Amino acid sequence: MIQFMKKMFNDRYEILDKIGDGGMAFVYKARCTILNRIVAIKVLRPEFSNDEEFLLKFKNEALASAGLTHPNIVNIYDVGQDEEINYIVMEYVDGMNLKDLIKKKGALDYSYALDIMKQIAMALNQAHKNGIVHRDIKPHNILISEDNVAKVADFGIAKATTSSTITVVGNVIGSVHYFSPEQARGGYIDKTSDLYSLGIVLYEMLTGKVPFRGDTPVNIALKHINEYIDFEKDIPDNIPKDIKGLLYKLTQKKQSDRYQSAYELINDIEYIENNVELDFEQEYDNYHTQKLNSLNEELKANIPKQLKEEGVNTNMRKKSKKKNSSKKKMTILGVLLALVMSLSIAYLIYSIKDLFIVQNYEMPDFENNTLEDATTRLEAIGVDVRIRKELYDSSVEKNHIINQTPSAGSPIKKGQTVKFDVSKGGEPVTVPNLVRKTLESVENILKESDLKEGVIDYEFSSLPEGTIISQKPRAFTEVEQGTGIDFIVSKGEEVKLVKVPNIVGKTLEDARVLLVELGIGKIKYEEDKDKKEGVILRQSLKGGQHVEEGKKIDLTVNEYEEEEEVVEEPSKKIIEKQISFELPQEDETVEVVIKEKEKNTSNTIYNKTINIKELGSMISVPIEGYEGQTKEYEIYVNDVFYGKTTAEFK
Ligand code: ATP
Ligand code: MG
Numbered sequence: 284m285i286q287f288m289k290k291m292f293n294d295r296y297e298i299l300d301k302i303g304d305g306g307m308a309f310v311y312k313a314r315c316t317i318l319n320r321i322v323a324i325k326v327l328r329p330e331f332s333n334d335e336e337f338l339l340k341f342k343n344e345a346l347a348s349a350g351l352t353h354p355n356i357v358n359i360y361d362v363g364q365d366e367e368i369n370y371i372v373m374e375y376v377d378g379m380n381l382k383d384l385i386k387k388k389g390a391l392d393y394s395y396a397l398d399i400m401k402q403i404a405m406a407l408n409q410a411h412k413n414g415i416v417h418r419d420i421k422p423h424n425i426l427i428s429e430d431n432v433a434k435v436a437d438f439g440i441a442k443a444t445t446s447s448t449i450t451v452v453g454n455v456i457g458s459v460h461y462f463s464p465e466q467a468r469g470g471y472i473d474k475t476s477d478l479y480s481l482g483i484v485l486y487e488m489l490t491g492k493v494p495f496r497g498d499t500p501v502n503i504a505l506k507h508i509n510e511y512i513d514f515e516k517d518i519p520d521n522i523p524k525d526i527k528g529l530l531y532k533l534t535q536k537k538q539s540d541r542y543q544s545a546y547e548l549i550n551d552i553e554y555i556e557n558n559v560e561l562d563f564e565q566e567y568d569n570y571h572t573q574k575l576n577s578l579n580e581e582l583k584a585n586i587p588k589q590l591k592e593e594g595v596n597t598n599m600r601k602k603s604k605k606k607n608s609s610k611k612k613m614t615i616l617g618v619l620l621a622l623v624m625s626l627s628i629a630y631l632i633y634s635i636k637d638l639f640i641v642q643n644y645e646m647p648d649f650e651n652n653t654l655e656d657a658t659t660r661l662e663a664i665g666v667d668v669r670i671r672k673e674l675y676d677s678s679v680e681k682n683h684i685i686n687q688t689p690s691a692g693s694p695i696k697k698g699q700t701v702k703f704d705v706s707k708g709g710e711p712v713t714v715p716n717l718v719r720k721t722l723e724s725v726e727n728i729l730k731e732s733d734l735k736e737g738v739i740d741y742e743f744s745s746l747p748e749g750t751i752i753s754q755k756p757r758a759f760t761e762v763e764q765g766t767g768i769d770f771i772v773s774k775g776e777e778v779k780l781v782k783v784p785n786i787v788g789k790t791l792e793d794a795r796v797l798l799v800e801l802g803i804g805k806i807k808y809e810e811d812k813d814k815k816e817g818v819i820l821r822q823s824l825k826g827g828q829h830v831e832e833g834k835k836i837d838l839t840v841n842e843y844e845e846e847e848e849v850v851e852e853p854s855k856k857i858i859e860k861q862i863s864f865e866l867p868q869e870d871e872t873v874e875v876v877i878k879e880k881e882k883n884t885s886n887t888i889y890n891k892t893i894n895i896k897e898l899g900s901m902i903s904v905p906i907e908g909y910e911g912q913t914k915e916y917e918i919y920v921n922d923v924f925y926g927k928t929t930a931e932f933k
Contacts (some may be wrong), residue, residue, distance in 0.1 A: 290349040292365045296324055296372060303380075303424065322360060332369050345371045348415060348438035355406035357426060357436040372798075373436070379428050381422035381484070383642075389491040393522050396488035399425070400529075401552045402433035403481060408545035410438055410472040411818040418472060422478035422487060444715060459500045460493045464536050475538045478548065481532025482541075485513065488531070489522055508536070525555045554672065574626075626818055646701065648691035649684045654705050659682060665697035671703050676734070677709030677765035703705035709733070709764025716758035717751045722772050725751065729768060737767030743777030780832055784827030786819050793841055794819055805837030808842040812886045817845045844884065855909040858932040862916055863903040871896055875903055876919040881912070888916075908932035 291297050300312040302323065308331075312326045331337050342362055345541075349359035361372035376741060381399070385391065391399075403425060412416060417424075417438055426434045439479045464477035466472055486494045494517065495506035512518075514527055530552055535541045595857070644664055649657040658668045671688070679685045685704040695701060715732050717725055729736060737755075744752045754770040756762055781800040786793070795803065806824065811820055823837035824830060866873050877889035889904050908914050912932045918925040 287880065289365070289368065292324070292368065293363055296322065296363075296370075298324070313372075315372070315827075321375045323357075325371045325373065327802055329367065332367055332659045336867060337732050338369060340857060342369070348410075351410055351413060351415065351438060353409040354432065355402045355408055356409065356438065357434045357435055359438075374434070376426040376428050376434050380426045380486075381425040381433070383488060384427055385422060387492060387842065388518070391488045391491075393489060394524055396485060397526065397552055397555060398431075398487055399427070399433045399488065400481070401486070401549060401556075403435055404545045406433075407474070407481070408549060410435075411477070411545055416472060416474055417477045417480075418466070419458055420477050420484060421458055421463075421655060422484055425484070426569075431513055432688040434798040444590060455771060459496065459503050459703040462504060462507055464508045465538060466759045468557065473538065474545070475541045475543065478533055478542050478545065479535075479538075479577055481548075485530050486517075489526070490517060490519065494534075513535075522933045523555070525551075529555070532825050552902050553708075557672075564693070568914045620904075643694050645698050645856050646689050646691055646693045646695045649687050649703065650691075651683055654684060656683055656736040657703065659686075661701060666695055667698075669702045673707050674704055675708065675710035675764065677753040677763070679706035681706055681708035681763070695877070709766065711761045712764050712766075714754075714756050714758050714760050714762055714768060717754045717770050718758070720748065720751050722749050722751065725770070733928065734762070735767045737769035739769070740771045741774045742771050743775065744773040744778060748772040748773055748775035759796055780829040781832050783824045783828050783830055783836065786822055786838075787826070788814070788818050791819065791838070794838060798836060800832050800836040803832060804837040807837070807839045809839050810844045810884065811841050813845065815842045816841055857907050859905060860908045860930055860932065861903045861905055862918075862930065863901065864928075866893065866895060866900045866902055866928070867920060868895060868900050870921075874921050875904075876922075878917045878919070879906070880915040880917060883910050906930055 289298065290703045295315060296313045296315050297315055298311050299314055299321075301309045302312050304310065308327050309324045310322045311326065313322050315322050321866055327338075345359055345362045348356075349362070352358060357376060358374040359371060359891075360374065363370055363372065379387075403420070404459055406663075407417065407420075415438055417435065420435070424435060424437045426436055430436065461480040461483045462471070463476040466476055483493060494512050495510060496501050497503040497506060508665070512530070515532065518527055518530070532540075532551075533548070542551075645662070654670070660670050668827070674685060676685050684707050685706050687693065687704075688702045708910070710733075712732050712734060714734065715728050717728065720728065725736065742752060742893070746752055750773050750904065752773050754767065754768055756766075762768075783801065784797045786797055789797070801824075809820055812814075814820065816840050820841050821837050821839040824834070862877070866875070871892050872892050874892050875889065876887060879886045879888045888906065893902060906914070908930065910932055913929060915927060915929050917927045
């Protein structure tokens with residue numbers, strides 16, 4: 284064997300011991316020399332290594348299941364090839380497979396079996412959610428560690444071993460004991476197929492043997508399709524009714540009659556663990572009637588030709604036919620008798636119906652309704668309501684019904700008790716702290732805690748723009764899963780705009796009152812003899828515009844210069860003169876302004892409206908200056924510059 288010749292794969296995995304062998308592979312304990320850890324290595328049997336198509340499927344499936352991480356799933360670490368050898372590296376489980384455990388101990392204690400079931404159901408739930416159906420659930424693929432943790436191995440690998448490999452490889456046929464009817468007849472396989480196989484595993488745990496045995500694989504496959512578990516004979520009396528119910532529901536022939544998901548199964552296991560009575564009664568009693576059903580012709584028609592040729596089902600059909608014909612006459616007689624009797628009973632009931640009649644109702648669909656509403660409606664017709672379990676469920680509002688028994692549409696009558704699972708809302712979670720976190724990070728933080736964003740508000744704050752200022756409910760309080768957390772996001776520092784008042788012409792005192800929302804910046808003084816002293820001449824910010832509150836505004840204030848010359852040079856002689864000029868005669872009256880200019884100052888010395896008609900067009904204006912002074916005069920007529928003149932005072 285190639286496997287034994289090598290001690291090291293790809294210079295990385297050092298083979299230590301052989302652990303076991305299965306239909307398509309050998310399993311070794313090995314050491315990964317890079318990560319220095321113990322691993323299990325599954326090496327394909329050489330006959331598979333040469334089958335290209337199988338190899339590709341094997342690798343793909345191994346890789347697909349490598350994505351699954353769950354405490355109850357054997358982790359796949361690596362898929363590799365060393366020359367001719369193809370191998371999968373996986374988590375090493377120090378313990379024993381469930382098949383060997385059952386072989387060693389016989390039937391297991393039912394509560395232990397239930398615990399193993401729950402762990403496997405959890406693994407399946409995880410795989411099914413990821414779209415992976417195991418297809419080969421059997422005790423050999425369930426590894427039980429020393430501390431009783433169940434781990435499911437070989438996820439998806441079975442997909443590579445399609446029906447062709449069943450007949451080709453002797454050992455793989457072992458799986459047929461756990462095949463679902465649809466697997467046995469080559470039908471459509473889905474997650475409920477894994478649940479069927481798990482049902483067979485449960486049967487084996489409870490009884491120490493598999494339910495359907497036979498001398499050929501075909502024989503066994505047919506039994507999965509056609510035969511029923513005899514609960515009264517095969518299952519020990521000490522097994523609680525609810526566990527039998529569980530087994531019953533798992534091993535239904537029709538996929539739609541089984542648990543529809545591993546999650547449903549986990550729920551029921553938890554009910555049993557919590558000593559909650561399950562409602563299998565109705566279905567469980569039914570199995571007798573179903574057991575009497577003859578072989579389903581349709582299923583038989585679907586059985587692969589290859590299986591039929593083995594002849595087993597033909598024999599069976601013959602047997603059942605024979606039985607039928609020998610009883611034929613008796614049956615006709617019986618049916619006639621039953622007919623006469625039931626007609627008489629019906630007539631009797633009809634004639635006294637008012638005395639005994641119990642009104643039948645149809646169970647409404649109460650899912651997602653309030654418990655209160657359901658109770659009111661049911662009590663009104665004399666039906667009792669019992670809360671079976673209160674569960675956390677974020678998808679159903681608090682005090683609303685998650686599910687009901689019996690289901691909607693089933694008959695119910697007065698005096699009957701119906702049961703509800705009621706939501707306690709989402710599971711309690713601790714609110715994380717959002718304050719000082721950025722808005723972008725909030726989504727992830729909330730998601731990790733199973734919470735949602737609530738109402739988002741924006742406010743000005745000294746915290747940087749986009750950070751959370753406050754939240755409701757507060758951090759570290761307990762709330763329901765899925766609760767919306769409201770929070771306020773900082774818009775950064777507040778910028779308040781104020782309107783700049785127009786203060787030109789106002790006194791500085793008034794300006795101080797008007798400018799409370801702005802600040803007064805630099806004050807300059809200038810002289811404008813045309814304006815009153817002390818008034819504002821100019822403002823640096825234009826009136827009417829909006830600026831940020833607190834902004835500084837510079838002002839220019841009118842201040843008359845002291846005429847120092849007068850004080851300083853009192854001895855200087857004042858000389859009087861006149862400026863004379865002719866006014867334009869277009870209008871009756873003209874406005875005349877004369878400005879005296881000396882150095883940088885400008886004073887209006889004359890401002891009058893003159894009636895030309897009365898006073899004539901020639902005008903003389905008195906001017907004065909110190910001896911030796913030279914002054915310039917500008918003349919404005921009707922606000923238009925008219926001319927200028929210079930006067931020397933001598
Ligand atoms: P089949 O080939 O039909 O799946 P099988 O499951 O018995 O049958 P393998 O999957 O090859 O065959 O496994 C052989 C045995 O090796 C298992 O029954 C189990 O006891 C052991 N084994 C498999 N994987 C591991 C593991 N990861 N850790 C420890 N032991 C393992
Ligand atoms: Mg296996």
